[in-house]
Amino acid sequence: MIGRPPWQRWFAILLAFAAIVAFDTDDARAEYGDVVINNYSDAAGMRPAIFPHWFHRVRFRCKVCHADLGFKFKAGGNEINMVKIIDGQFCGACHNGELAWSVENCNLCHSAKPGTPTQVHESTIQKLAPAALQKK
Amino acid sequence: MKIERVILPVLMSAFFGAAAAADAGKDLYTKTCAVCHAAGIAGAPRYGNVGDWQPRLAGGTARLYASALKGTAKGMPAKGGNLTASDGDVKAAVDFMLASVKAASASPAKPVAAAPAPAAAPVAAAPKAAAPVAAAAAPAASIDAAANTSGASAADINSFNRLLKPIGKRNPPPAEDGIHDPVNDGTVALMAPLAAYGPLPKSLAGNRVNWVKAIDEKKINPRWDRQDANAAPVVIDLNIVREVKGSMPDVVYPHKQHTEWLDCSNCHPAIFVPQKGANAISMAAILLGEKCGVCHGKVAFPVSECRLCHSKKKEFRPAQATAPATK
Incomplete structure (x- = not known):
């Protein structure tokens, strides 16, 4: 790459960058309702967390999390952090080593590709306004 | 993880990278590009037509990528008008079309040696590997892959449901x-959705599971x-009928199915004021994630499942000038 003219190098870098961005954010194949939460993860060097709605609704009715535990109906809108979780709030109400596996299994939740933005995957709004979402 | 990718054998990365890129390119071509590039609408260079592509190839592949991504004054819209397509897929689609003319020009060995672009195919398949190693070999492989499938591509263009997943x-x-x-490592430990969905009733949208059923x-x-595994929901069996404009059937909102899952406080009063006529609901609001769209x-x-809500057939009323008076 060293001997190439600068525009070509620039283009190659741009391509690589564009591909990373595109492939990490623009792939609408995941399960309907999967929530990606990336409020603090990227900045902290962790993979963003993914909440699979489908898995949880097989086991719990919406009310358990959205009324009893106080999860708002808004992806990324709950300001969840690890301190709250180990203190038994939000995910920590169940993910405490008794009802469900505990917080030491970091990579089971923090499993998204780095850089994946907060979103409800496959949601209608995501399909309506993909360009707006990509700008985030 | 980057290190792992980089140390992959050159042959492996070239092979898999090119195969995946060719697939993505072909997909996008059939979904989007073929609308014009199959028949040459608005002067678009036709798939497999060497004469159309020859003058454009003179400018180099990188320039063709740029035209595909950003559009041209001649009429090519940016990304073919499909702005949701990733840059990598757009380039792969360009590669796919180029492969068709290279295969058709009856000298398959020559373009391999002449493959001009530095970062052509591999960006689509292995974005995180900077992959200068794969760059040289990949175009050759993608041409082969496309050549093998080019016979079938004509049928794919007119296949059913090309815009659906x-x-x-x-x-x-x-x-x-x-x-x-x-x-x-945690990803592989997670359950696959289909493993859970096996015994569940099917639906046509969303997870493709009918959760209510x-x-x-x-x-x-x-x-x-x-x-408490034995706690039971407080189910309220109360239907609310909303009369809607136009010809659409009226909406029947069933409390029953909702209270199976939700607590009253989930919807009332923040999302829906519990009073008839007090809630302005529109499909636009729902599409944007408000009201029912929460x-x-x-x-x-x-x-997309209109009839699940719009389920109450309207009584047929012949058009009358006095119709408003009955309201």
Whole structure:
């Protein structure tokens, strides 16, 4: 790459960058309702967390999390952090080593590709306004 | 993880990279590009037509990529008008079209040596590997792959449902779903959706599971209380009918199915004021994630399933000048 003219190098870098961005954010194949939460993860060097709605609704009715535990109906809108979780709030109400596996299994939740933005995957709004979402 | 990718043998990365890129390119071509590039609408260079492509190839592949991505004054819209397509796929689609003319020009060995672009095919398949190693070999392989399939591509253009997600891509396992990181060790430990959906009743949208029916048929019994497996929901059997404009059937909102899952406080009073006529609901608001759209279109069945809500047939009323008076 060293001997190439600068525009070509620039283009190659741009391509690589564009591909990373595109492939990490623009792939609408995941399960309907999967929530990606990336409020603090990227900045902290962790993979963003993914909440699979489908898995949880097989086991719990919406009310358990959205009324009893106080999860708002808004992806990324709950300001969840690890301190709250180990203190038994939000995910920590169940993910405490008794009802469900505990917080030491970091990579089971923090499993998204780095850089994946907060979103409800496959949601209608995501399909309506993909360009707006990509700008985030 | 970058290190792992970089140390992959050159042959392996070239082969898999090119194969995946060719697939993505072909997909996008059939979905979007073929609308013009199959028949040459608005002067678009036709798929497989060497004469159309020859003058354009003179400018180099990189320039063709740029035209495809950003559009041209001659009429090519940016990304062919499909702005949701990723840059990598757009380039792969260009490669796919170029491969068709290279295969057709009856000298398959020559373009391999002359492959001009530094970062052509591999960016689509292996974006995180900077992959200068694969760059040289990949175009050759993608040409081969496209040449092998070019006979079938004519049929694909007019295939059914080209804009829909193929059946094989629904409910993929986490490692292949596009948002989970396949190199994360936790990802492989996660359950695949289809493993859970087997016994559940099917639907046509969303997860493609009919969750309401799943509870009705006792295929699942999700807990109403975090700890108490025997706690039962307070089900309210009350239908609310909303008369709607136009010819659409009126909406019947069933409290029953909703209270199977939700607490009153989930919807009332923040989302819906519990009073008849007090809630302005429109499909536009729902599409944007408000009102019913807080759940429907995100986790509950999406708005494509019109008839599940718009379920009460209107009485036939012949058009009359005095019709408004009856309201």
